[in-house]
Amino acid sequence: MEDKGYIEETDVPQFNYIHQVVKETLRLHPPFPILFPRVAQETTEVLGYILPAGTRVLINVWALGRDPRYWKDAESFKPERFEEGVDKEFKGNDFEFLPFGAGRRMCAGMTFGLTTLELTLSKFLFHFDWAFPKGVKAEDIDMSETFGASVSKKVNLLLVPSLRYPFPTFE
């Protein structure tokens, strides 16, 4: 990357740690904490609970991602938990990790969203060094979230970039 001086989409699959960081972020801070409502088409039993036909079911992705029954040290931000060999994926089969939902109504833009996210983050990190504003420490960062169908950070993250690798100019 240093040789050519920029990052392009085809480089991204080799950035394993960026992928782990994105997965861990989506586990702790899913942008859609509650999936689109589902309705039971017929009376059914789930984990001993009877759901009469017509029951509206809401899946709390946020709570599943922080459930200590499924996640070791669930409240800590540890991208390493997704190192290769750890089998939790967000493709709709591991029900404790559903940032893109599951089943027929699963996110239609998962690949596009992920690629855009990882490419943008990689470029930011490659071209700039990042520091906190003077006097701010990591523990001062407020990670609280807005309330709503889709959530974002309540308090904007302020960082100071300094240029590391300028963008190359293409003739």
Ligand code: HEM
């Ligand atoms: C990191 C980025 C994204 C996240 C976390 C996300 C998450 C989600 C979630 C949780 C759902 C509901 C799934 C369910 O209820 O099972 C959804 C649905 C959907 N998403 Fe995304 N999404 C992202 C990006 C995108 C992008 C970039 C597009 C389009 C370009 C997109 C298009 C859609 C569509 C069309 C649906 C509705 C699918 C349906 O109802 O059949 N999403 N998304």
